[in-house]
Amino acid sequence: MGGLEARTRSSAGIPLVELRDVSKHFGGVQALEGICLEIPSGAIHALVGENGAGKSTLGKIIAGVHQHDRGSMLVDGREVALRAPREGLGHGIAMMAQELLVVPHLTVAQNVFLGAEPRSNGWINRRRLSQRYEELAERAGFSLPAERLVGGLRVAEQQQVEIMRALARDARMIVMDEPSQALAGSDVERLHGIIRSLAAQGKTVLLVSHFLREVLELADTITVMRDGRIVRTAPAGEETEATLIQGMLGRPLNAVYPPKAPRPVEAPVALAVRDVVAPGVDGVSFELRAGEILGLAGLVGAGRSELARAVFGADRRLGGAVDLGGEPLPGNGPLTSLRRGLAMVPESRRELGLLYSRSAVENVSLASLRDHSRMGWVDRRSERNAARELLTRVSLSRATPDSVVGTLSGGNQQKVLFARMLMCRPKVLIADEPTRGVDVGAKRAIYDLIVGLAEQGTAVLLISSELEEVLGLAQRMLVMRRGRIVKELSSEEMNESAILAAAFSEPTVTEEAA
Amino acid sequence: MSADRETSPTAAASAPAPPDEPLTPPDRAAGLSSPLARIHWRSAGILTPFLILFIALSIGSAPFLTKTNLLNILDQQSATLVIAAAGTFVLISGGIDLSVGAVYGLASVVYGELAAHGWPPALAVIAAVLSGLLVGATNGVVSTYFRINSLIATLAMSFVVAGVASLVTAGNLVLIPDQNAGQIARAEFLTVNMSTWVMVIVVIVLGLVLARSTFGRYVYAAGGNAEAARFAGVRVNLVRVIAFALSGGAAALGGVLDSARVLEGNSTNNTTLTFTVVAGIVVGGTSILGGEGVVWRTVIGVLLIALIGNGYGLLSLNPLYEQITLGVIMLLAVGLDAWSRQVRA
Numbered sequence: 001m002g003g004l005e006a007r008t009r010s011s012a013g014i015p016l017v018e019l020r021d022v023s024k025h026f027g028g029v030q031a032l033e034g035i036c037l038e039i040p041s042g043a044i045h046a047l048v049g050e051n052g053a054g055k056s057t058l059g060k061i062i063a064g065v066h067q068h069d070r071g072s073m074l075v076d077g078r079e080v081a082l083r084a085p086r087e088g089l090g091h092g093i094a095m096m097a098q099e100l101l102v103v104p105h106l107t108v109a110q111n112v113f114l115g116a117e118p119r120s121n122g123w124i125n126r127r128r129l130s131q132r133y134e135e136l137a138e139r140a141g142f143s144l145p146a147e148r149l150v151g152g153l154r155v156a157e158q159q160q161v162e163i164m165r166a167l168a169r170d171a172r173m174i175v176m177d178e179p180s181q182a183l184a185g186s187d188v189e190r191l192h193g194i195i196r197s198l199a200a201q202g203k204t205v206l207l208v209s210h211f212l213r214e215v216l217e218l219a220d221t222i223t224v225m226r227d228g229r230i231v232r233t234a235p236a237g238e239e240t241e242a243t244l245i246q247g248m249l250g251r252p253l254n255a256v257y258p259p260k261a262p263r264p265v266e267a268p269v270a271l272a273v274r275d276v277v278a279p280g281v282d283g284v285s286f287e288l289r290a291g292e293i294l295g296l297a298g299l300v301g302a303g304r305s306e307l308a309r310a311v312f313g314a315d316r317r318l319g320g321a322v323d324l325g326g327e328p329l330p331g332n333g334p335l336t337s338l339r340r341g342l343a344m345v346p347e348s349r350r351e352l353g354l355l356y357s358r359s360a361v362e363n364v365s366l367a368s369l370r371d372h373s374r375m376g377w378v379d380r381r382s383e384r385n386a387a388r389e390l391l392t393r394v395s396l397s398r399a400t401p402d403s404v405v406g407t408l409s410g411g412n413q414q415k416v417l418f419a420r421m422l423m424c425r426p427k428v429l430i431a432d433e434p435t436r437g438v439d440v441g442a443k444r445a446i447y448d449l450i451v452g453l454a455e456q457g458t459a460v461l462l463i464s465s466e467l468e469e470v471l472g473l474a475q476r477m478l479v480m481r482r483g484r485i486v487k488e489l490s491s492e493e494m495n496e497s498a499i500l501a502a503a504f505s506e507p508t509v510t511e512e513a514a
Numbered sequence: 515m516s517a518d519r520e521t522s523p524t525a526a527a528s529a530p531a532p533p534d535e536p537l538t539p540p541d542r543a544a545g546l547s548s549p550l551a552r553i554h555w556r557s558a559g560i561l562t563p564f565l566i567l568f569i570a571l572s573i574g575s576a577p578f579l580t581k582t583n584l585l586n587i588l589d590q591q592s593a594t595l596v597i598a599a600a601g602t603f604v605l606i607s608g609g610i611d612l613s614v615g616a617v618y619g620l621a622s623v624v625y626g627e628l629a630a631h632g633w634p635p636a637l638a639v640i641a642a643v644l645s646g647l648l649v650g651a652t653n654g655v656v657s658t659y660f661r662i663n664s665l666i667a668t669l670a671m672s673f674v675v676a677g678v679a680s681l682v683t684a685g686n687l688v689l690i691p692d693q694n695a696g697q698i699a700r701a702e703f704l705t706v707n708m709s710t711w712v713m714v715i716v717v718i719v720l721g722l723v724l725a726r727s728t729f730g731r732y733v734y735a736a737g738g739n740a741e742a743a744r745f746a747g748v749r750v751n752l753v754r755v756i757a758f759a760l761s762g763g764a765a766a767l768g769g770v771l772d773s774a775r776v777l778e779g780n781s782t783n784n785t786t787l788t789f790t791v792v793a794g795i796v797v798g799g800t801s802i803l804g805g806e807g808v809v810w811r812t813v814i815g816v817l818l819i820a821l822i823g824n825g826y827g828l829l830s831l832n833p834l835y836e837q838i839t840l841g842v843i844m845l846l847a848v849g850l851d852a853w854s855r856q857v858r859a
Contacts, residue, residue: 377727
């Protein structure tokens, strides 16, 4: 093949990125094995798979964040070796990571042109900077004010800053790793609009996502991954949620949710919350019976997590009272709550949950170490046996009790957190986003755990941003808005539109005036 | 890591290696059967240079590998080792104690004055250690409940404490006439000085507490992720206060040992000691950011620094290079820690 021929073909047949037999391992773990993939120009290409299937790793290799060990990667039909994200950018490939990389103390325009500021004589030319920003924003259809500080922006807007930054470097392809994970409601819609308009402008988007519906809606082509290999790549039109799940798991997922038990109306009240006031919570009352699973829905910022923290005692309550098993629970800290039988799986396992550099066993036993110690000395045998038993019960997969928790997958980390709460033998469990960042298979395991706990008489308060999940598990539902409970829905009344209607409804004028 | 601690009587009683439990294969690989597989890279990182230096000095200098020289090194380092062992708790719990040098001086004065005024030596020791515990607890309260960064809080405290100590003595040495007051450091048992014995006991006890007690676990939790520890019911502030109190008490004990050895109290704010202690802990692989570390590695870290000093003396090299070597080793240790965090992330 002559050079001329190659050039004429570059716009037509040659994929933007092609991977040939690419493999990658981290230490002893084979993350990717024999990956062959072609990503054509101007398409939305999605990667789906369970946590640990290797989708993020693949995205990072394409963007130059990680380097593959074997095989070759071609951009525009030419073999490249990307040693850093900077070199990926040189080929027009940008990455939007899960953790956004913006500088909070700089303005929107400064962030967008970070490292590529227009200069005159070594000094940043502010006028040209804002001029170029306006041009870019108009061309790409964004409307963020140039002078806003990025630290004050919402996550969705910070993502737009990152996308614009990629566009400012003339990126032809943007790798997006779970872009909608941290978003809620209308922001997700807006992101989808942005992704579509990027494709319409001829940009290529590689979308790594857990949300199958989102993937089916947006992508032209979907690649399903499992255990570091590609299961298949097919046009999105040929896939359904069921076929994707089957491909990801290697087996059909018969039922996403375990069967629902009837609501225990006769059971004693396990948790009574009366007029609780806390930052973000404005006078909330509800009762929770033993064995009941009560869902708490609402938009992000409606005060659900704030309510959970106030009930658990992690935040100081400004007013109201909480009764646990008929006795008043002082809100003076998690320790008291745990000792009295109120446990909580917090919303962020990284910040509020786990010790990443310690073993699974130590993480599990942390909240009930007193039960496994004598006169202040840890009885390591009793600790270990109890922790192992619980880790088996939560079906911790492909990991040993001695594994350092930071090396586990998201699903396994969440299971470790659940095992810790099970060890406390709670009478009431608050589960705040129990399946965030957890893959499909592990989700079902966590659902089974929650239902199993309820069957044994534990009262569960379930908070989730995934409506389906609350609908699938809860026997009754409360909808929060602006720190108040605006609606209670019984099992028969529960459906997506009823919840959304309540979550979005404007409070009545009288309430607003008061 | 609790995994690579030496076996202890308590552990042997409560947690013997499970002989016939169904272990999964990966479990066995990391298992109790092969101690070599358990050696952590952090341990290797400090043991290797220590052993190399030890062997090199044994070959290069005839007087090095003698009982007298080795016991001398241990005895000279006993105060530093005691303080560094307790300081390890503070660093792991997420703080740093820069007041140990001043507390060391304060305890030296308290012990000297009380012993000079005819207190029984045992009571004088207790009083001096209590004064250190008190300063340490204050450090802890200030840096947790009052939310003042421990680096600044303990630095400020070191000025206060050193000032108080100097006020008491008006800047003079306090001579201790009572020979018995020297016993805690000078008495010999099995041909080894008492100060060395005190150090060995304190270090072993602290090492066991960190590795095997619930308090030890909470120390790791407090430094590894304070919010997560709080959500799991750990009283993070209390744990940190206790860690600081231990550090203060140990600094005082160190001051007592050294002033008993020379039979005089000296109020000097010993900043060199403070930095040697921090250097030893960090070189021993304890993370400056908290959450990781072990007492025995701190011991090796302190001894490595001591060996370097001893070696430069024995080989009569230019002592200026000693400081340069020490600085480079510290940078390497901290760099290794930063690198490991990056790899894990």
